[in-house]
Amino acid sequence: MNEFAMVTGSHSNAVLIDLDGTMVDTAPDIGAAVNRMLEDFGATPLPFDTVTGFIGNGVTNLVRRSLETADIDKRFDIERAQLVFEQHYAHTNGQLGQVFPGVTAGLRELRLRGYRSACVTNKPQALAASLLARTGLANYLDVLVAGDTLASMKPSPEPLWHACRLLDVDPGHCAMVGDSPVDVAAARAAGLPVFIVSYGYAGESGAGALRGDALIDSFEALPAMLAQRRLTTHS
DSSP: OOSSOOOOOOOSEEEEEBBBBTTTTHHHHHHHHHHHHHHHHOOOOOOOHHHHHHTTOOHHHHHHHHHHTTTTTTSSSHHHHHHHHHHHHHHHTTTSOOOOOOOOOOHHHHTTOOOOEEEEOOOOHHHHHHHHHHHTTTGOOOOOOOTTTSOOOOOOOOHHOOOOHHHTOGGGGGEEEESSSSHHHHHHEEEEEOEEETSSOOOOTGGGGOSSEEEEEESEEEEEEEHHHHHHHOO
């Protein structure tokens, strides 16, 4: 089975899930690649927490903010720097980070309950697909919509709507799960409820300040929360 192919048939419920900070703690991999890039340019490596704060808005934003923070943005072309970062990240991707506890069990339970699921990420397709395969999460996902799948990425609603089309599910029967303001903004624009994980890369304000529809500590709690929301919505 090709886990990222078009899903045929009609399914009434689906979950769209962010990748970085939601399913996988990718910050160690990303931080290592950023600092290797900076070292190539003769700059001092950035603190881990600083790089983590740049995750979620795509690779170009990550590289640009890293160069700005290292005070070398005027000396290097963003496209060149991004190429160097991606070369390093191809080696660090999935090497240091780990799947968050409860994610695999939660995805397995969602599948058992008949939910379809899509990964909707701003990470480029090649890197996202490689990471999902390496971690085994691809086995529980039906669709991947990456940062370079469409002309726009989150916080645009288009990637979420595109995932719904691939899953053959009406957006009214979907929910978004993420960890950042970008995920909340995309879900709100798409008209989807959004669940926020408490452990992700929410930034200084914290996950509780993101104004999601619910805060979850573990994916293992997600199936029951979705079922309860459906009962509440249709009562």
